[in-house]
Amino acid sequence: METAVETRLAMYEGMVRARYFEKRAYDLFMQGLVKGTTHLGLGQEAVAAGFAVPMKPDDMTYCTYRGHNHTLLRGAPMDDLMGELMGRSNGICAGKGGSMHLTDVTKGAMGSYAIVGAHLPVAAGAAWAAQYRGTDQVSVCFFGDGTTNIGAFHEAVNMAAVWDLPVIFVCENNLYMEYTAIGDVIAVEHPAADRASAYGLDRIIVDGNDADAVYEVAVASYERARAGEGPSLIEALTYRHKGHSRADPGKYRPDAEVEEWLRRDPIDIYRERLTSQGVAPGTLDAIEAAALAEVDAATEASKNSPPPDPSILMTDVWADGGSSWRN
Amino acid sequence: METAVETRLAMYEGMVRARYFEKRAYDLFMQGLVKGTTHLGLGQEAVAAGFAVPMKPDDMTYCTYRGHNHTLLRGAPMDDLMGELMGRSNGICAGKGGSMHLTDVTKGAMGSYAIVGAHLPVAAGAAWAAQYRGTDQVSVCFFGDGTTNIGAFHEAVNMAAVWDLPVIFVCENNLYMEYTAIGDVIAVEHPAADRASAYGLDRIIVDGNDADAVYEVAVASYERARAGEGPSLIEALTYRHKGHSRADPGKYRPDAEVEEWLRRDPIDIYRERLTSQGVAPGTLDAIEAAALAEVDAATEASKNSPPPDPSILMTDVWADGGSSWRN
Amino acid sequence: MAELSYRDAVARGLAQEMERDETVVLIGEDVAKAGGVFKTTVGLYEQFGPKRVRDTPISEEAITGMIMGAAMNGLRPVGELMFSDFLATCWDIVTNQIAKTRYMTGGQVELPLVIRTANGGGSRFGGQHSQSLENWAMAVPGLKVVAPSTPADVVGLMAAAIRDPDPVVVFEHKKLFAIKGDVPDGELVDTLGTARIVREGTDVTIVALAAMVHTAVEAAEMLGGLGISAEVIDLRSLVPLDTRAILQSVAKTTRLATVEENPRLVGWGAEIASIVAEEAFWDLDGPIVRITTPHIPLPAAGELEDLAIPSVDRVVDAVTAMSR
Amino acid sequence: MAELSYRDAVARGLAQEMERDETVVLIGEDVAKAGGVFKTTVGLYEQFGPKRVRDTPISEEAITGMIMGAAMNGLRPVGELMFSDFLATCWDIVTNQIAKTRYMTGGQVELPLVIRTANGGGSRFGGQHSQSLENWAMAVPGLKVVAPSTPADVVGLMAAAIRDPDPVVVFEHKKLFAIKGDVPDGELVDTLGTARIVREGTDVTIVALAAMVHTAVEAAEMLGGLGISAEVIDLRSLVPLDTRAILQSVAKTTRLATVEENPRLVGWGAEIASIVAEEAFWDLDGPIVRITTPHIPLPAAGELEDLAIPSVDRVVDAVTAMSR
Numbered sequence A, B: 001m002e003t004a005v006e007t008r009l010a011m012y013e014g015m016v017r018a019r020y021f022e023k024r025a026y027d028l029f030m031q032g033l034v035k036g037t038t039h040l041g042l043g044q045e046a047v048a049a050g051f052a053v054p055m056k057p058d059d060m061t062y063c064t065y066r067g068h069n070h071t072l073l074r075g076a077p078m079d080d081l082m083g084e085l086m087g088r089s090n091g092i093c094a095g096k097g098g099s100m101h102l103t104d105v106t107k108g109a110m111g112s113y114a115i116v117g118a119h120l121p122v123a124a125g126a127a128w129a130a131q132y133r134g135t136d137q138v139s140v141c142f143f144g145d146g147t148t149n150i151g152a153f154h155e156a157v158n159m160a161a162v163w164d165l166p167v168i169f170v171c172e173n174n175l176y177m178e179y180t181a182i183g184d185v186i187a188v189e190h191p192a193a194d195r196a197s198a199y200g201l202d203r204i205i206v207d208g209n210d211a212d213a214v215y216e217v218a219v220a221s222y223e224r225a226r227a228g229e230g231p232s233l234i235e236a237l238t239y240r241h242k243g244h245s246r247a248d249p250g251k252y253r254p255d256a257e258v259e260e261w262l263r264r265d266p267i268d269i270y271r272e273r274l275t276s277q278g279v280a281p282g283t284l285d286a287i288e289a290a291a292l293a294e295v296d297a298a299t300e301a302s303k304n305s306p307p308p309d310p311s312i313l314m315t316d317v318w319a320d321g322g323s324s325w326r327n
Numbered sequence C, D: 001m002a003e004l005s006y007r008d009a010v011a012r013g014l015a016q017e018m019e020r021d022e023t024v025v026l027i028g029e030d031v032a033k034a035g036g037v038f039k040t041t042v043g044l045y046e047q048f049g050p051k052r053v054r055d056t057p058i059s060e061e062a063i064t065g066m067i068m069g070a071a072m073n074g075l076r077p078v079g080e081l082m083f084s085d086f087l088a089t090c091w092d093i094v095t096n097q098i099a100k101t102r103y104m105t106g107g108q109v110e111l112p113l114v115i116r117t118a119n120g121g122g123s124r125f126g127g128q129h130s131q132s133l134e135n136w137a138m139a140v141p142g143l144k145v146v147a148p149s150t151p152a153d154v155v156g157l158m159a160a161a162i163r164d165p166d167p168v169v170v171f172e173h174k175k176l177f178a179i180k181g182d183v184p185d186g187e188l189v190d191t192l193g194t195a196r197i198v199r200e201g202t203d204v205t206i207v208a209l210a211a212m213v214h215t216a217v218e219a220a221e222m223l224g225g226l227g228i229s230a231e232v233i234d235l236r237s238l239v240p241l242d243t244r245a246i247l248q249s250v251a252k253t254t255r256l257a258t259v260e261e262n263p264r265l266v267g268w269g270a271e272i273a274s275i276v277a278e279e280a281f282w283d284l285d286g287p288i289v290r291i292t293t294p295h296i297p298l299p300a301a302g303e304l305e306d307l308a309i310p311s312v313d314r315v316v317d318a319v320t321a322m323s324r
């Protein structure tokens, strides 16, 4: 089963766009233009690409504060994402969400959730509605290794398994929570895979830095879900190149470990593989150049976008558009 | 490794006392003398006996609303327990707790908790303090099959495993939650045992209607805990003879299933075994008679005990004895 | 017009909405085959089948999280939390996720869901199964909060809650399950945010909710005998809040008392008192009095619990004292 | 006397108590080797070692449940919840277990524990990491609630909280971590339930807490320039509540305003307003005014967040208007 070259180029493009976008976000944070906090998925792009590319438009993605890449790869406009990070009025959430809450429902990017674990049952619920309505949608939920120790993980995976829901739980195991290693806080080796049997699920581990491998696992899990065979719990092994958030230098990580993983950069690996398999370097260069141009344009557009209008402070608490709690 | 006959008689006595106590509680509930609600452990006495008898006085028991038997078997005075069920001033919690919150800290009965799952981390915390202070105590935590699906279960067992805490998690699998079978809401066969590996723990299942078997498993887990080898998660297979609570007739259970389990009454089984192994029936009769007399006396004492004095409404919110939140 | 119990009114309200809209579904612990532990969902499983009325594991975060996700994808789900005390076990999902998602996404996400839960004391269940927690929900921007006091209101407000495009928490009062009342025939749909003047009066306004409405009305009758004419307002919903009804009444009576079952501090009564102390200060002819459960957990023993929860006598005494 | 940041004062208060009592232990996510995500526990791991300062999994129910159990068995544990918003994820443990256990057991169980948590907005973190939730804790009988506004108060109130035999939730304000202030040398132990008059005045009483104390003081300075003499009270703890300080001040000034960071409905300001409207009604010469964040989740964009949280200008305007 050979993956079509266009598909693979789409994954390459997705990874490169995410990479440039997040590098820029980092620079803008250091310049004080992105405020608050920001959690980068630099180094984890292959997971996002492998899962996003084979999704159908009405499939649903749930992710975390480390969700730039997932949201972008579902097709959310880069301008609006950048604007949201910068708190501008072009922001995808009108500036109300910020870096940790990127959402584009029109593209199936059903939200970025910033309380660890909370979105797992939500993703399961979306899958339940898909099952109930017979829509053939799948719901994909990304989360980190550390998230496997919170109660909501357990409740959601169990319920999804019992109800055979079309939801894919994807643990991006990047070896660390914030500043503490996952190995320090679990009694098994694999935070997600070694828990799968507790829910009657298969133990699935994939190289999260290999876009092709991720793609294959993703497609298999989607097929299973659409066939009514229930959820999958997948552990993707990967690494974040930077610290947990903001300006965290990530010093709690051994140098050798960081170096080793930087050598296993998913984009470098994929570029090499594609070219060695006959894709013209120029094709990939063009993708990179386009991505960079897109990031530049998004940055420019967002810099030029005004801050949110004060009037929106009081809108959209309720469906009537307002925030009134009284008459 | 033969269990001493006195130990076995203590277990028999414990089971019989619990049985008579709870039968009386049921009668009193039907007479309107026990108010609110009450959850009986009738049929589950062997679990309580097997774990309680080998405990040391300063070991700690944490249990649920279905905790009459565990609290009684740790040595809480029967009068005071009956008084608490009846909401009288002789109640072990002064009438403030009720059936679901029986506690006797002086006997190591560290409380009955009525929110499913909440006491698992609490029991782990008590074990952590034991480990920290080097007291050689174990903490034993009883809960039902349905409790294995709530987040607190997952968080507590994981943390206990990672910190090697001297805590024993005992799942009393009585096949039902309230009115729904456990089999309907899990994707594995054994709600606790089939989850143990997720925490690096052994898969332990015991016949919860066989006091000797429970005793052996309990002793082994205590030894492990005191040796610093960490927690155990034990699934005891048992059955409740009555409904979930109050006057629930338990009609959601197949007749044949109920009959089968009534035939496997832990007290009948144990009486038969003891007599067949040479214990004089008269010895057991005497234990039964004494237990019945104790229950009669406790009932009488509680009936004669006045309702709580109104003044205690406002006591014991704070350590200063009062409830004032202002000056 | 039929006489219905408050308990049966819950099922009737749910059935009415499930009949007209097949995206309305109900999940919770023991809600299906068993008909609910309070028998509030009896018959729904039989009428609507296992796909629409589903039992769940004991997983409150999953229950509330799942209805949130389902509401994002085309359903109008109703989730039952057996006791309102269990809101605490899924409070993150309710407050941080359900309540905030529309706002945080700039209005992208609509969450037409209902959380139903049995609330309140008086049943001798002890501190973990007796709380009145409407004020917890009221404190959270993004949640609507309903607490009916009569069978007819149960039906109409439940229907309104289900049809509402925003998340609504419906507090069903345990002590009221057995009461009966007339419920009009046919489809009933009420309006959230409308208080009801249960009893007119001219000397003092007594604002109450759920079970306390009945306490307040009884007290008002007795106060009448003592020459004090009390107006009783049943708030029915806390969010939206019918401040107009309260302010109008206080403008007439010049006095305000609130009767709350929740513990003393920062209950909904404090909000009402503060609104009146700010907006109707010049209407007032005397102090605002809050009658509440003391700031203690609820005790199990009947004699103690009855002392804790505001009684008719306590309301009569307090209102008499303030009217001197 | 040394100048210390609010952030460093947290570590100093903890270290002071850990030095004198080896039953004091600290657990939480990233509190040990990393020194806390807000760097509030820097140095404690090095000074007290891995047994007394321990990193946990991301398991807030386990963190709070474990400190409860440990407090039942001889320790005086301190648990950190990284952000106060995460209280929602363990709210059952905090409210139904920790808060109620002494009462429900008839006084058998003592729980000398502290939950520390970073609270409040202004950091552009968005709706799930910015809430001011002191009012949630205040609503729960059995919890003491502390929220310091200065480095010296952080040390003294932290020590008092740790020594207190009851469960205390200490809200550390994120926006204040960087502020500096003088802290006396030597052991500092403050008293819970004592408000402080930060600035004396005669025309109006402004009651504030944590970051809002600084806002209120700045506003009071400006009001002085406008001819309005404002007295500013820093509550410092909500439970116990120093009602005496508030009532005395209002008796003098005859006017009350509260400045709260939490959303509008049922905040602590409503409790204060209600107490005054009941007990000091005849002292008042005008409406009680609450200045709060509107009843909305907090937005992420700086311009919006600044509009939402009470500003100096907003306080000045509101107090000027009410003083007319």
Ligand SMILES: Cc1ncc(C[n+]2csc(CCOP(=O)(O)OP(=O)(O)O)c2C)c(N)n1
Pocket: A066, A114, A115, A116, A117, A143, A144, A145, A146, A147, A148, A150, A172, A174, A176, A177, A178, A244, D029, D058, D060, D082, D086, D089
């Ligand atoms: C309930 C909760 N606890 C703690 C946090 C703070 N926090 C944010 S991210 C994070 C680490 C999460 O680690 P992991 O799940 O591995 O995801 P990663 O950040 O590595 O992608 C923590 C502890 C939170 N947001 N929610």
Ligand SMILES: Cc1ncc(C[n+]2csc(CCOP(=O)(O)OP(=O)(O)O)c2C)c(N)n1
Pocket: B066, B114, B115, B116, B117, B143, B144, B145, B146, B147, B148, B150, B172, B174, B176, B177, B178, B244, C029, C058, C060, C082, C086, C089
């Ligand atoms: C968090 C929570 N959810 C629901 C309940 C209501 N409830 C009380 S007991 C019970 C069933 C518990 O089943 P199991 O754990 O098997 O224990 P058993 O009663 O069989 O001993 C339920 C659902 C509760 N007390 N707490």
Ligand SMILES: [Mg+2]
Pocket: A144, A145, A146, A172, A173, A174, A175, A176, A177
């Ligand atoms: Mg991680």
Ligand SMILES: [Mg+2]
Pocket: B144, B145, B146, B172, B173, B174, B175, B176, B177
């Ligand atoms: Mg059971």
